[in-house]
Amino acid sequence: xxxxxxxxxxxxxxxxxxxxxxxxxxxxxxxxxxxxxxxxxxxxxxxxxxxxxxxxxxxxxxxxxxxxxxxxxxxxxxxxxxxxxxxxxxxxxxxxxxxxxxxxxxxxxxxxxxxxxxxxxxxxxxxxxxxxxxxxxxxxxxxxxxxxxxxxxxxxxxxxxxxxxxxxxxxxxxxxxxxxxxxxxxxxxxxxxxxxxxxxxxxxxxxxxxxxxxxxxxxxxxxxxxxxxxxxxxxxxxxxxxxxxxxxxxxxxxxxxxxxxxxxxxxxxxxxxxxxxxxxxxxxxxxxxxxxxxxxxxxxxx
Amino acid sequence: xxxxxxxxxxxxxxxxxxxxxxxxxxxxxxxxxxxxxxxxxxxxxxxxxxxxxxxxxxxxxxxxxxxxxxxxxxxxxxxxxxxxxxxxxxxxxxxxxxxxxxxxxxxxxxxxxxxxxxxxxxxxxxxxxxxxxxxxxxxxxxxxxxxxxxxxxxxxxxxxxxxxxxxxxxxxxxxxxxxxxxxxxxxxxxxxxxxxxxxxxxxxxxxxxxxxxxxxxxxxxxxxxx
Numbered sequence: 001x002x003x004x005x006x007x008x009x010x011x012x013x014x015x016x017x018x019x020x021x022x023x024x025x026x027x028x029x030x031x032x033x034x035x036x037x038x039x040x041x042x043x044x045x046x047x048x049x050x051x052x053x054x055x056x057x058x059x060x061x062x063x064x065x066x067x068x069x070x071x072x073x074x075x076x077x078x079x080x081x082x083x084x085x086x087x088x089x090x091x092x093x094x095x096x097x098x099x100x101x102x103x104x105x106x107x108x109x110x111x112x113x114x115x116x117x118x119x120x121x122x123x124x125x126x127x128x129x130x131x132x133x134x135x136x137x138x139x140x141x142x143x144x145x146x147x148x149x150x151x152x153x154x155x156x157x158x159x160x161x162x163x164x165x166x167x168x169x170x171x172x173x174x175x176x177x178x179x180x181x182x183x184x185x186x187x188x189x190x191x192x193x194x195x196x197x198x199x200x201x202x203x204x205x206x207x208x209x210x211x212x213x214x215x216x217x218x219x220x221x222x223x224x225x226x227x228x229x230x231x232x233x234x235x236x237x238x239x240x241x242x243x244x245x246x247x248x249x250x251x252x253x254x255x256x257x258x259x260x261x262x263x264x265x266x267x268x269x270x271x272x273x274x275x276x277x278x279x280x281x282x283x284x285x286x287x288x289x290x291x292x293x294x295x296x297x298x299x300x301x302x
Numbered sequence: 303x304x305x306x307x308x309x310x311x312x313x314x315x316x317x318x319x320x321x322x323x324x325x326x327x328x329x330x331x332x333x334x335x336x337x338x339x340x341x342x343x344x345x346x347x348x349x350x351x352x353x354x355x356x357x358x359x360x361x362x363x364x365x366x367x368x369x370x371x372x373x374x375x376x377x378x379x380x381x382x383x384x385x386x387x388x389x390x391x392x393x394x395x396x397x398x399x400x401x402x403x404x405x406x407x408x409x410x411x412x413x414x415x416x417x418x419x420x421x422x423x424x425x426x427x428x429x430x431x432x433x434x435x436x437x438x439x440x441x442x443x444x445x446x447x448x449x450x451x452x453x454x455x456x457x458x459x460x461x462x463x464x465x466x467x468x469x470x471x472x473x474x475x476x477x478x479x480x481x482x483x484x485x486x487x488x489x490x491x492x493x494x495x496x497x498x499x500x501x502x503x504x505x506x507x508x509x510x511x512x513x514x515x516x517x518x519x520x521x522x523x524x525x526x527x528x
Contacts, residue, residue, distance in 0.1 A: 005410060015395075020395065207391075208394070208395070212393070212404070212408065213380075214351060214380060215380070216405065216456070217377060217404075218374065218377045218408070219373065221408050
């Protein structure tokens with residue numbers, strides 16, 4: 001009995017989807033637009049995350065030691081720093097390594113190379129490069145280095161870069177909140193458009209709904225096919241959207257990567273194919289079923 | 303079987319559709335409800351089908367207070383009442399066969415029962431050759447016969463026809479009335495709402511006359527008098 005009704009509900013949904021051809025196509029197309037929008041917003045978020053993470057990765061504090069500081073002393077400071085909870089990573093760059101790096105950077109410049117060769121001793125200083133666990137932790141780390149009773153430091157470049165750090169920090173948090181705000185607003189608009197399209201489609205069926213009720217159909221027997229149609233709409237529109245995203249990310253991906261230097265959207269698409277589809281599919285079904293549920297409620301009151 | 307107990311229906315404002323109506327319909331009766339447009343005929347039918355709620359009074363169907371039922375119980379009452387409307391009210395996306403079958407499917411009947419009952423009932427109303435036609439491919443008279451088939455297919459105890467001939471030509475009108483008479487002879491209660499004088503005078507059965515929402519006459523072998 002239960003399974004008979006269920007079978008009939010599905011059959012009625014498929015039949016109604018097929019016989020209302022134009023309305024079904026129009027609904028699916030509008031939902032494709034909505035889901036493309038949602039998918040693009042996910043892509044945008046991924047891009048933003050990757051870019052911001054990369055910028056953050058480039059930020060560090062360098063502590064320069066005086067020329068005559070012993071390596072033992074430097075390693076002692078490094079150990080002290082490692083024990084701080086704010087510190088993620090401390091890299092020791094010895095004087096020799098610093099020189100090699102410097103030479104490497106200027107290997108095409110004959111003047112600098114020959115000037116270095118003139119010098120008898122290494123003019124470069126040993127460095128500790130410090131990465132904090134979080135953006136906000138650079139300030140306390142710098143304070144620790146300045147007031148920790150170390151006298152071996154020549155200079156700490158945090159103060160020099162402080163203004164820049166602060167600026168990057170505020171840009172990052174601003175971009176994040178703006179991105180989130182824009183995403184939610186656009187997502188909501190996309191949802192409203194799809195919601196109203198479905199409502200309009202069901203509005204044309206209001207007479208049929210009342211007839212079904214008067215013939216003695218239960219609420220769920222009448223509503224069921226509309227909900228199943230919502231699932232069909234959601235499924236089809238997410239599949240179509242996925243098919244559109246493939247060439248779209250293939251084209252956009254490398255261009256965006258060149259510009260932002262973050263991730264390649266096409267490789268994001270291929271690597272997360274299933275999860276991405278599942279997200280869009282769930283979004284489609286939610287829009288389809290929720291809209292159908294709300295739209296039928298009003299005409300089922302009979 | 304059907305009992306209207308001091309029923310009034312006042313729509314928003316003070317538009318009175320039905321006022322203080324009481325009458326009883328016995329099993330297997332053929333009752334005509336007559337009156338001009340706006341006299342309250344359709345409202346009475348909507349009240350019986352629980353499509354509208356009364357402002358006062360109670361409507362009983364087989365000793366059940368129709369408006370005291372939960373929303374999930376109402377369909378069970380409606381399956382015992384076959385309804386036929388002036389505007390046919392067929393499902394436009396379904397064929398004649400599917401329209402009739404829908405009433406059985408909604409009532410949870412088995413597939414083999416549906417497959418044998420639907421052609422049988424369509425044959426009864428003379429449409430066995432039009433089963434796969436959509437409503438828009440049928441004439442008004444044929445559509446109304448599909449609607450009657452749908453009303454009958456659940457073997458209801460009452461058939462209610464609200465101006466069933468209002469959109470039909472005289473020939474089709476008499477077809478439909480004859481069909482309703484036949485249904486009644488087979489033991490089903492029939493309630494016919496109409497304002498067609500010729501029909502009422504020919505049938506010669508019980509007539510309830512409504513005027514401005516009140517029952518002004520209730521006669522065993524009535525005529526159309528206004």
